[in-house]
Amino acid sequence: MLRGTNLKFVNSYNLRIVLEMIRLYGPMSRIDISRSTHLTAQTVTNITKKLMEVGLIFESDRKQNGKGAPSILLKSNPDCxxxxxxxxxxxxxxxxxxxxxxxxxxxxxxxxxxxxxxxxxxxxxxxxxxxxxxxxxxxxxxxxxxxxxxxxxxxxxxxxxxxxxxxxxxxxxxxxxxxxxxxxxxxxxxxxxxxxxxxxIGERWYGIGKHIDSFFYIFFGAGIGGGMVLNGLPYPGFRGNSGEIGYLPLLNNFTGKLQLDDSAHVGMHFDLLLLYNELKTAGYKIYEPAQLEKLFLNNEPILLDWMQKGAEQLAYTVLAIEYLIDPEIIFFGGRLPECMISAYIDIINEIAPRHRISGLKQIPELKLARAGVDAxxxxxxxxxxxxxxxxxxxxxxxxxxxxxxxxxxxxxxx
Amino acid sequence: MLRGTNLKFVNSYNLRIVLEMIRLYGPMSRIDISRSTHLTAQTVTNITKKLMEVGLIFESDRKQNGKGAPSILLKSNPDCxxxxxxxxxxxxxxxxxxxxxxxxxxxxxxxxxxxxxxxxxxxxxxxxxxxxxxxxxxxxxxxxxxxxxxxxxxxxxxxxxxxxxxxxxxxxxxxxxxxxxxxxxxxxxxxxxxxxxxxxIGERWYGIGKHIDSFFYIFFGAGIGGGMVLNGLPYPGFRGNSGEIGYLPLLNNFTGKLQLDDSAHVGMHFDLLLLYNELKTAGYKIYEPAQLEKLFLNNEPILLDWMQKGAEQLAYTVLAIEYLIDPEIIFFGGRLPECMISAYIDIINEIAPRHRISGLKQIPELKLARAGVDAxxxxxxxxxxxxxxxxxxxxxxxxxxxxxxxxxxxxxxx
DNA sequence: GTGCTTTATTAAAATTAATTGATTTAATGG
DNA sequence: CCATTAAATCAATTAATTTTAATAAAGCAC
CATH class of the missing domain: 3.30.420.40 (ATPase, nucleotide binding domain)
Known part of the structure; x- marks a missing residue:
């Protein structure tokens, strides 16, 4: 879709750029915004004036930086x-x-x-x-x-x-x-x-991803899912299906066991309902992810075995993400307890290098994103x-x- | 990198938008460009004037479309x-x-x-x-x-x-x-x-990809490689390594054979020097891809077996591309003869559905891109x-x- | 303390390219 | 032949950034 643009669009975009600068790097002065965005100081003044009028930002202290007038620091207004x-x-x-x-x-x-x-x-x-x-x-x-x-x-x-x-x-x-x-x-x-x-998107806007332009996000929910941010923007895929790592076929060479059928998929190893059922046979009554934390800290073998099998599949998925998408970082987050997500990262960090081609120097870091109920x-x-x-x-x-x-x-x- | 913009940048961008419209959809009239780009007719007049002055485009016939003045068709100048x-x-x-x-x-x-x-x-x-x-x-x-x-x-x-x-x-x-x-x-x-x-990029600019905003390109060269275009733009990855499908680990459940070692990778099955060596043992002296066409058309078993093994690995790669990136189309192109690339597509189209999760209705089409020496x-x-x-x-x-x-x-x- | 220098900010004027409105151009059709 | 229709363009306007210049606030030397 080839579309032109004009001065009004420029202005509404520049407004958002200035607001985003303050949100991400604030408190900061007009002159710093000007230097960073390459907008002129006058333009920044005009724009911050508008932003202050509608209450999106406000002026706070002056910052003394040597000689000259001290700059006025601008902050974003949490209650706007x-x-x-x-x-x-x-x-x-x-x-x-x-x-x-x-x-x-x-x-x-x-x-x-x-x-x-x-x-x-x-x-x-x-x-x-x-x-x-x-x-x-x-x-x-x-x-x-x-x-x-x-x-x-x-x-x-x-x-x-x-x-x-x-x-x-x-x-x-x-x-x-x-x-x-x-x-x-x-x-x-x-x-x-x-x-x-x-x-x-939450990780990009509020999390560690604020300053990361390209990342993949591996999400633990009722099953496993994924999302990606490329060039600073969410990338949904042509049909809205990008990042569907749960759909990848199962590999038996990673687990050493036979796969069930041709269409068995990675998501099977992360289906919490299946896990709850398996745990029921051992006498546990689990119905929400937060309850798993205790079992994990007690080294419950069923849970650990489950995680190990899943992580082996996930390690391959991580390699695929590395080689296909080459994001700066791969985040791991979602509804599981933080300790479990960290454990997944550790296992993958152990398995993946064995299957990595030699010669690639830099690889994406695996990082913990926001975990728990509110993620x-x-x-x-x-x-x-x-x-x-x-x-x-x-x-x-x-x-x-x-x-x-x-x-x-x-x-x-x- | 948060950067502002201004009217001059707008103008240089609009110039390119108008030129691209004419290049892709031309010959076309100013009014059609205006309707398509949502630039005003006057703006299109101003821009096309500049483009004509520097010889990037020229006016050709008038197109009669009912009442009213017939519009003047604009063409891009191949010799500019x-x-x-x-x-x-x-x-x-x-x-x-x-x-x-x-x-x-x-x-x-x-x-x-x-x-x-x-x-x-x-x-x-x-x-x-x-x-x-x-x-x-x-x-x-x-x-x-x-x-x-x-x-x-x-x-x-x-x-x-x-x-x-x-x-x-x-x-x-x-x-x-x-x-x-x-x-x-x-x-x-x-x-x-x-x-x-x-x-x-060539496929995007001159090929079938001209009108496809998101595609993956599987490239057959001395080995196998890949490139991607997302939202109309080449996506190189954070370290410039995106699309490196040759580095993916080998799967033994697809080939039924054991893998050589942990770091054996998909690219092995597409290394032409390895193929040439294997063919040498059968008495063939092959040193460039074009020579393979004859062998392929003669159903040479070594070559066909080689392609089958490679295609099985590639089928998995295609699934990974589908589920991770979800491009509109996956192109296949490169230095191999067209008939061989088409054969790869056919084999993958046969294997992939078996490993696809049921329920996904739409999937990317596999399409032949430019093949042969000049690709x-x-x-x-x-x-x-x-x-x-x-x-x-x-x-x-x-x-x-x-x-x-x-x-x-x-x-x-x- | 006074005056000079430096720097951030802002006011006023200039600039630029898109837009708006009016006009010209060129065809159709009764 | 003239009214109608639609494309293209001329002229004037607009709305943003930019440029230029002025103002404000601090440090520093004497």
Whole structure:
């Protein structure tokens, strides 16, 4: 799609660049922003003036740096915008309300048992309303709701993200337009994303990935998934299926055992329901990931064996990511306890080098991302803020509809 | 790197957008460009005026479309710019001179025997000079020289692409600054790229990939390599190693045989020197890919067995590409004869579905790209033109040095 | 303390390319 | 032949950045 651009697009982009500079590297002065972005000092003054008027940033102390007038440090305002993230799956619903700086202000968790769409959507709506009340924020400052769901989605005509949760595992969830329904009921922008991709975006916007332009994110949820950020931007793939590492065929030469059938796939080794069942035979009653921490720390053999088998498959996947995508870093995060994710990283770091061709000097580092219950919800909460405030280069191109709100809308909203 | 932009960058980008529209969809009228790019008609008039002044485009017939003034069709001028592509490897040196439309005007091929750097560079310089003479073009219209080399390179400080050919297989080629040397001798811009990546860029700029925004390119050269184009742009990876499918570990469950050692890799099955040796034991004297066509058409068992084993490994690689990257299309191209590449595609299309998880409806199509001797050289020839004329979005961002010539420099050059 | 130097910030004017609105050009069709 | 339609362009306007110049605030020398 070859699209031209013009001065207005330039301005809205530069606005976001300056805001992002302050968010990532702040507190910082106008002159530092100018030097970094190569915008003139005057332009930075003009833009920061606008940003201050709408309350996105504010001036704080002056910084003395030798001779000359000390520069005025600019900070981003955590209370300028809030967002709600929803982590939804068959067995749980976690919702968090975060401020602009990504700090979780309030959260609500509940367990589910494969609810029907109507029921689930009602619960989400109620949770959102309760969060707004609990946090005592103005609804006008709620920038939107982001929903992270397991499995792939389809894109509708207008390239508005929508709404199939893998119908195979979710009876009744075929073709449910969650986005439209939630938008209508809540009257705020609603975004939906695969939970792994949402976690990756969250890592990019708030996590260690803030300064990493290209990374792969391996996500432990009910199964295993992945998301990627390339050149600073989420890369969803042509059909929205990129990063689906769970679908890779099983290898028997890594495990030393025979594979079940030709279409057996890596995801099998990370299906928590299968693990819970296996643990049940040993007398454990496990129904959520947090309970695994204790078993892991007690060196429960069933769990350790399970992890070892999975890690062997994952090691190959990591090599494939290295050689195909060559990201700067591979993050590991998700709903599992931090100690387990770290253990996976350790096993892979032991296995992978044996299968690596000699001669490659630099390889991506494996790093722990945000783990635990809130990982997905926080990632999902990022979606509205990311879309409203991130300097996405495609903003520079003319489009029929401005999908992304610009400062005029921010003026109106505040 | 967060950089701002301004009106001048907008203009140089819009110039390229309009030129690209005409190149890809031309002949087309100003009003069609306006509707497509969402630039106003007046802006398109201004831009096309500039492009005509420097001879990049010209007006041709009027197209009658019902009532009203007929629109004037604009065409890109094939003789506005030329480029020379160099395909260099241990055993051969192919050079082509192409015009702006990608038509090969002249070419020179010669066989080599692992030459030393001085010798090789001299041969390249001579070939370039001979091509200019043969094609009888003005040197001022030679936009540059692109060199495709096997194996990885490193990027120098200024992000000017440079200059290591995998030193392991090329004694004496450690740290040779080819780009700088050639630039000094030829006095034109010189670009270097991995041959697989160059072929991918060539496919994007001149091939079927012209209208495909995201694809993976599997390249058959002396071994096997890969390149990718994502969101319309070449994606080199963080260390310039993306697409290195040859490095993936071997799988024994696909071949049914034991792997040699832990670091045995897919590339082994595509190493032409190994194949030539195996064929030698059967009495064949093969030293270049074109000779394989006859053997293949005669159903030579050694060759067919070789291809079957390779294809089984490649099928897994294709699945990994599908699930990790999810490109629109996977292209297959390179120095092998077209019939052999097609055969690889057929075998993979037979194997892959068996290992695919059920439920995924859409999958990337496997397509034949340009095959044969000129594939790499044409891809390399694309590099200078691509860098000078393609609407690369990063052009919109302010930088210290303008690495890419803009229209001012085009004025001077013509 | 005073005055000079240095540096950050901002005000005013200039610049630039896109946009808007009016005009010209060239065909169709009654 | 003239009204209609649509493409292309001229002229004036607009909206952002840039340039130039002024102002403000600190350090430093005397």
């Amino acid at each position: 915008a809030y967002s709600i993230g929803v982590d939804f799956d068959k067995d749980h619903l976690n919702c968090v309300l975060v401020d602009f700086n990504g700090v979780i202000r309030e959260s609500i968790s509940q367990t589910l048992n494969c609810p029907a769409p109507d029921q689930a959507i009602d619960m989400i709506v109620q949770s959102v309303r309760r969060l707004i009340k609990k946090a005592r924020i103005k609804k006008s400052k709620l920038w939107g709701v982001g929903v992270g769901v397991p499995g792939p989605m389809i894109l509708l005509d207008n390239s508005i993200r929508a709404n199939i949760i893998n119908p195979k595992f979710y009876p009744g969830w075929d073709n449910v337009p969650i986005v439209q329904i939630l938008k209508k009921k809540l009257k705020v922008p609603v975004y939906i994303e695969n939970n792994a991709a949402a976690a990756a 997905t919800a926080l990632g999902s909460a990022t979606l509205p803020l990311y879309n409203s405030f991130a300097p996405i280069p495609s903003l520079l191109h003319k489009k029929n509809e401005v999908a992304v709100p610009d400062l005029k809308m921010i003026y109106q909203a505040l | 710019a030329y480029s020379i592509g160099v395909d260099f490897d241990k055993d051969h040196l192919n050079c082509v001179l192409v015009d702006f439309n990608g038509v090969i005007r002249e070419s020179i091929s010669q066989t080599l025997n692992c030459p030393a750097p001085d010798q090789a560079i001299d041969m390249i310089v001579q070939s370039v000079r001979r091509l200019i003479k043969k094609a009888r073009i003005k040197k001022s219209k030679l936009w540059g020289v692109g060199v495709g080399v096997p194996g990885p390179m490193i990027l120098l400080d200024n992000s000017i692409r440079a200059n290591i050919i995998n030193p392991k297989f090329y004694p004496g080629w450690d740290n040779v600054p080819i780009v700088q040397i050639l630039k000094k001798k030829l006095k034109v811009p010189v670009y270097i790229e991995n041959n697989a990546a160059a072929a991918a 790499t050289a044409l891809g390399s020839a694309t590099l200078p033109l691509y860098n000078s004329f393609a609407p690369i979005p990063s052009l919109l961002h302010k930088k210290n040095e303008v690495a890419v010539p803009d229209l001012k420099m085009i004025y001077q050059a013509l």
